[in-house]
Amino acid sequence: MALLRSKLRLSIASSAPLWQRGFATSKTLSKSAVVTGSGQGIGKAIALRLARDGFDICVNDLEVNSSMVNNVVAEIQSLGRKAIPVFADVTRLPQVEAMVEASVEGLGPLDVIVANAGIAQVQWGMDAQESDLQRLFEVNFYGVLYSDQVAARQFIKQGSGGKIINAASIVSFRPFLMLPIYSATKAAVRSLTQSLAMELAKDKITVNAYAPGVVDSHMWDTIDEGMGHINGRPKGQNFKDTVNSITLGRTSVPEDVAKMVSFLASADSDYVTGQTMMADGGMVFS
Ligand code: NAD
Numbered sequence: 453m454a455l456l457r458s459k460l461r462l463s464i465a466s467s468a469p470l471w472q473r474g475f476a477t478s479k480t481l482s483k484s485a486v487v488t489g490s491g492q493g494i495g496k497a498i499a500l501r502l503a504r505d506g507f508d509i510c511v512n513d514l515e516v517n518s519s520m521v522n523n524v525v526a527e528i529q530s531l532g533r534k535a536i537p538v539f540a541d542v543t544r545l546p547q548v549e550a551m552v553e554a555s556v557e558g559l560g561p562l563d564v565i566v567a568n569a570g571i572a573q574v575q576w577g578m579d580a581q582e583s584d585l586q587r588l589f590e591v592n593f594y595g596v597l598y599s600d601q602v603a604a605r606q607f608i609k610q611g612s613g614g615k616i617i618n619a620a621s622i623v624s625f626r627p628f629l630m631l632p633i634y635s636a637t638k639a640a641v642r643s644l645t646q647s648l649a650m651e652l653a654k655d656k657i658t659v660n661a662y663a664p665g666v667v668d669s670h671m672w673d674t675i676d677e678g679m680g681h682i683n684g685r686p687k688g689q690n691f692k693d694t695v696n697s698i699t700l701g702r703t704s705v706p707e708d709v710a711k712m713v714s715f716l717a718s719a720d721s722d723y724v725t726g727q728t729m730m731a732d733g734g735m736v737f738s
Pocket residue numbers: 488489490491492493494495512513514517540541542543568569570571572591595619620621622663664665666667668669670671672
């Protein structure tokens with residue numbers, strides 16, 4: 453069936469003139485997406501939103517989060533879409549390769565990858581150790597690069613283009629106090645997104661990134677707690693204080709970000725590439 457679908461797609465792709473072909477996501481056939489780090493938070497909201505948009509989803513996270521991943525898979529299946537769990541650490545290239553292979557095997561040709569997995573660490577730049585740099589860059593930058601590389605190779609093999617969507621942040625544009633290395637990893641993701649957009653355009657692959665502001669998730673619980681250790685504010689206070697610098701007057705929820713990723717994964721964004729788009733309620737104006 454998967455082979456048949458793949459042949460069908462290839463024949464559709466090759467029978468139309470190049471300018472009419474569009475991206476894989478422009479077609480009405482079923483589409484598939486890999487979303488890394490989608491056991492919870494923003495990744496989970498993206499996985500569910502893309503499922504509602506008609507994508508079958510490869511739900512990835514670390515094995516330690518298997519029960520969360522299995523719940524997301526079940527929720528997507530209850531929406532009438534296919535979903536498979538794939539436990540892989542995005543910092544390990546062979547695991548990323550196995551993840552994309554499993555996705556194609558289980559869900560058919562790949563249309564979109566959302567390189568969402570990320571971690572944060574609160575600290576002063578002057579205190580950062582080699583192990584901190586290694587951990588943050590390995591997940592937030594190497595993990596994104598490996599996901600992009602492996603997905604792009606798959607898109608090129610399929611011959612009908614594809615969409616790469618990376619997790620950046622508003623700190624890609626303006627660093628946050630007490631998040632110096634995290635901010636640097638996200639600036640690197642923004643730069644990589646621009647470079648790969650230029651490199652992969654000839655293969656009909658677009659590369660964009662989303663830049664959330666302050667999103668209520670497990671990550672911000674960790675950030676709030678870490679900042680509290682440094683500035684003595686009680687639990688939850690650092691998170692609440694961010695509202696003072698948000699134009700729309702509220703912090704965000706993962707679904708706010710998923711809406712923008714839905715656009716970046718859709719045919720409506722076919723003429724958009726190399727962009728890091730903010731969904732921050734108006735925190736950073738650039
Ligand atoms: P989260 O901590 O709630 O979820 C991240 C998920 O990624 C977790 O389930 C975690 O297990 C997974 N993950 C971590 N390392 C992994 C690895 N090596 N391999 C596979 N999975 C791994 O975080 P979130 O708030 O949902 O953030 C998602 C993305 O959005 C991150 O890249 C983050 O940097 C970015 N972001 C978040 C915010 C925010 O305010 N929460 C703001 C800007 C950007």
